[in-house]
Amino acid sequence: MITINAIAEQAGVSRTTVSRVLNRSGYVSEEARKRVLAVIEETGYVPNEYAKSLRTKKTKVVGVVLPKISTETASRLVDGIDKILADEGYQILLTNTNLEPEKEIEYLKLLKSRNVDGVILSATNINDELLKEIENLNIPFVAVGQEIPDVSTVVFDDFYAAKEMAELLINRGHQKIAFIGVDPADRSVGHSRKDGYLAALKEHDLPIVDDWQQTGIFDVESGYKAMKTILEKATERPTAVLAVTDRLAVGAMQYLKESGYRIPENIAVAGMGASEMSKYVSPSLTTMDFNYERAGEEAARQILNKINRPGEEKEKKIVLNYRIIKRNSI
Amino acid sequence: MITINAIAEQAGVSRTTVSRVLNRSGYVSEEARKRVLAVIEETGYVPNEYAKSLRTKKTKVVGVVLPKISTETASRLVDGIDKILADEGYQILLTNTNLEPEKEIEYLKLLKSRNVDGVILSATNINDELLKEIENLNIPFVAVGQEIPDVSTVVFDDFYAAKEMAELLINRGHQKIAFIGVDPADRSVGHSRKDGYLAALKEHDLPIVDDWQQTGIFDVESGYKAMKTILEKATERPTAVLAVTDRLAVGAMQYLKESGYRIPENIAVAGMGASEMSKYVSPSLTTMDFNYERAGEEAARQILNKINRPGEEKEKKIVLNYRIIKRNSI
DNA sequence: CTGAAAGCGCTTACAG
DNA sequence: CTGAAAGCGCTTACAG
Secondary structure (H helix, E strand, O other): OHHHHHHHHHHHHHHHHHHHHHOOOOOHHHHHHHHHHHHHHHHHHOOHHHHHHHOOOOOEEEEEEEOOOOHHHHHHHHHHHHHHHHOOOOEEEEEEOOHHHHHHHHHHHHHHHHHOOOEEEEEEEEEEEEEEEEHHHHHOEEEEOOOOOOEEEEEEEEHHHHHHHHHHHOOOOOOOOEEEOOOOOHHHHHHHHHHHHHHHHHHOOOOOHHHHEEEEEEHHHHHHHHHHHHHHHOOOOOOOOOOOOOHHHHHHHHHHHHHOOOOOOOOOOOOOOOOOOHHHHOOOOOEEEHHHHHHHHHHHHHHHHHOOOOOOOOOEEEOOOOEEEEOOOO | OOOHHHHHHHHHHHHHHHHHHOOOOOOOHHHHHHHHHHHHHHHOOOOHHHHHHHOOOOEEEEEEEEOOOOHHHHHHEEEEEEEHHHHHOEEEEEEHHHHHHHHHHHHHHHHHOOOOOOEEEEEEEEEEEHHHHHHHOOOOEEEEEOOOOOOOOOEEEEEHHHHHHHHHHHOHHHHHEEEEEEEEEEHHHHHHHHHHHHHHHHHOOHHHHHHHHHOOOOHHHHHHHHHHHHHHOOOOOOEEEEEEOOHHHHHHHHHHHHHOOOOOOOOOOOOOOHHHHHHOOOOEEEEEEOHHHHHHHHHHHHHHHHHOOOOOOOEEEEOEEEEEEEEOOO
């Protein structure tokens, strides 16, 4: 590996001078600069960022911890983060918990040991141990997707999004609305969205039936099963179903179609998340668009603010808009 | 930030000793070890990886350059890479070229300056400048998706995959088969797949009609347009169409359905890539499954081999299998 | 079993 | 305008 010393020697200057032309800091004579630049060009020298950050205490790296990489939400989020960060010369160090909660803590520590300038966490379940770790982290931090007290967060208004979706169904004349959710340990998707659904029903004095409410995980298969369970268990058949993710909704549609129900004539289906798929299933799925790229961008901006103005920035909560997409499934 | 010196002081030993317990190397008395471990536990100390790698010349980071993050292919690939790397304590430094070819070179340099232990490039277009940069890189390197001479690669057999898909169509009785491709500058998806399609037609003495061959980019919209163009320009209507990606195929299906064609009765449609969506569109899409996770895993294994046995490993090419998925669109 | 010292490749006051 | 020197937080022969 070629170092700053080699460049200095070849250019006939001290490494201090090389450093100065590299960083465009301090005075360097035009002559010296040219010689240095020529040698750099010739040798293809690139400064060792590790040595640099050992001195400067800056790494120009932001750690991102994701619950799962291969998911549309995650990749759109990372896209947004990268868009903002790349412009400022920052790189992303990616870690993937694969939905194992212990790993969130492990990776937070690891990112710290790698001296990242900041951490963006796409949170799912929040537990006390994690909160403690975040508190002790002591580097710029922002969470996406879940609210965390005293911490900067970028969130979606899950409650109102779900409520509005339920209300859309109600406006279309539905009185018997089923629900496919996920584990309420996930406060945003599991808990708040269900609350939104329930709130809408209550406000409109509609029946809230336990058998119409099922829980799945984040895949198509479990949406299929949940829909099956609802139809098998319910004494009275619902006329619409609201699923908290598009995958769940698509699974529900699969079951309904296989069982000979017509969508939306017999049962209307609504999802949430605006996955690419939602547009191309038949019938096309009514869903809720959360702007994940935007969430990534906002999170990245916040991190940048915190990095550049340490202490100045106070923790703030950004709530992002959602947008309903009406299609043929309702 | 708390350092090894602070730990040494508090534990009443030298930092050499602390280093030894940290790395489980050399002799340390049980007593000293315990004291050190206690202080580490108490303080929550994590060693600075940057300082470490400045000494050891190892960073435990592998750089990954992607043409686009928010795509199913990319995220499945990264998933596979991460699966293997995480077990060995390696992290991924992610860079995203957003399909801008100049950025591939820029990021290769950047990753080098960050002293990554290896680089995995998910290549699309290969140009001379890039090849030169790869040659000069001088760190473990593997390319995925495109063949590069004298460089380790993990590729799919795009030619035979496309050929086999065309043959499936032919076996189903189709004689007039249209094609939606992408820019041949993309050797694998653009060039080889088209060659495979053409080879199948030739072998079976089927008509090769220019107007039946259109080119799109990597999205649904351009598949729609390509299908439209084919149908408008062709004097004779094809009975099947092979698209080189699922998105293109889905776009084609959209156009066909809107225009009142029945799939597969009037026109059969086949895609490639086995996107999640392909399973849930109507009719479900016949496609080709390339195991991207597996490609990521293989690439990661190769990188690891090169890192651990420098000089020993020779450049090798891994060709991954594909698997045809027959569904209702043909 | 333990520690002093050198050194990894940089940057940055400081003195000239 | 320029350079010698110190120091960032580690590891690793080397000597004891």
